[in-house]
Amino acid sequence: MSAFKKLYNLYSGFTHYRNYRASFLGQSVIIVFMKKRYRTVNDYYREIFGEKIFKLPIDAGFDCPNRDGTVAHGGCTFCTVSGSGDAIVAPEAPIREQFYHEIDFMHRKWPEVQKYLVYFQNFTNTHAPLEVIKERYEQAINEPGVVGINIGTRPDCLPDDVIDYLAELTERMHVTVELGLQTTYEETSELINRAHSYDLYVETVKRVRERAPKAEIVSHLINGLPGETHEMMVENVRRCVTDNDIQGIKLHLLHLMTNTRMQRDYHEGRLKLLSQEEYVSIICDQLEIIPEDIVIHRITGDAPRDMLIGPMWSLNKWEVLNAIDKEMERRDSWQGCKAASEKEEKA
Numbered sequence: 001m002s003a004f005k006k007l008y009n010l011y012s013g014f015t016h017y018r019n020y021r022a023s024f025l026g027q028s029v030i031i032v033f034m035k036k037r038y039r040t041v042n043d044y045y046r047e048i049f050g051e052k053i054f055k056l057p058i059d060a061g062f063d064c065p066n067r068d069g070t071v072a073h074g075g076c077t078f079c080t081v082s083g084s085g086d087a088i089v090a091p092e093a094p095i096r097e098q099f100y101h102e103i104d105f106m107h108r109k110w111p112e113v114q115k116y117l118v119y120f121q122n123f124t125n126t127h128a129p130l131e132v133i134k135e136r137y138e139q140a141i142n143e144p145g146v147v148g149i150n151i152g153t154r155p156d157c158l159p160d161d162v163i164d165y166l167a168e169l170t171e172r173m174h175v176t177v178e179l180g181l182q183t184t185y186e187e188t189s190e191l192i193n194r195a196h197s198y199d200l201y202v203e204t205v206k207r208v209r210e211r212a213p214k215a216e217i218v219s220h221l222i223n224g225l226p227g228e229t230h231e232m233m234v235e236n237v238r239r240c241v242t243d244n245d246i247q248g249i250k251l252h253l254l255h256l257m258t259n260t261r262m263q264r265d266y267h268e269g270r271l272k273l274l275s276q277e278e279y280v281s282i283i284c285d286q287l288e289i290i291p292e293d294i295v296i297h298r299i300t301g302d303a304p305r306d307m308l309i310g311p312m313w314s315l316n317k318w319e320v321l322n323a324i325d326k327e328m329e330r331r332d333s334w335q336g337c338k339a340a341s342e343k344e345e346k347a
């Protein structure tokens, strides 16, 4: 029996629910959550920081090598004009101002939170000379309460000097490299104009692990890309977690957004959007093969309603999360339950 399952059983012996105290309209209330069958990022951050934290998305004004012609033009076909970061409160403001705008916004809901991760989200946040990168990061990461930095980037944009700077940062704070992969299939990669290979991804993960061993790597994958079957999506996860020493994973649902190149694929019949039932089944199959120590940073997405073409069911995020919980419960499965048996079969 895996350690995760043992812990899960032990925990179930006490309670089926987890309680958090929060304040609502000035009243202290107990919020009850059903426990999860996978290792959530919220639990992980509570483990390492000892309390709830905010992750504050920032647009630091970087471009992307896949858009500005450095490696290709036009960008990934699903990418929006904001570089896959559409939820920032004041993206035009100077970096330090964005940081405080985000805190104000989050404090409306959770006024007690005092620790922050700065998340450089939009576009490719290592696509500049090292001095420029440093200057932009340091505008936010020295502010009171910052305990870490998350950097969204691509595998073709992490030269050694940048990784060495990240290694220096790990001596000051928690560092996470959010490394876009999206698919491990070269034919899909070409279809979506990803403009880097899977081999390069594997090589970059190795370099980051060697040069900045305290930095964590979170891989991003997308479910629902054109031409990918259920089996291919599960295989994407299998390759990602077996070929790479990563500490976390984000599983996104493909959101078809307005003003993207992918809109044309959809209108010309080359793209079929997933149903909620299909998505839930894929996610559960993926969770079952992800080793239990890997942190699950995301299994749904947040798309702005006014830009979303589909799938519209994804707007009901809690319904999707509940459906995933229910399906895991129906199967009596948990994160990594099949990773363990696959390892045994190979041994």
Ligand code: SF4
Pocket (backbone or CB within 6 Å): 064, 065, 066, 067, 074, 075, 076, 079, 080, 083, 084, 122, 123, 124, 154, 180
């Ligand atoms: S790498 Fe990211 S920012 Fe660049 S085009 Fe693709 S999704 Fe957009």
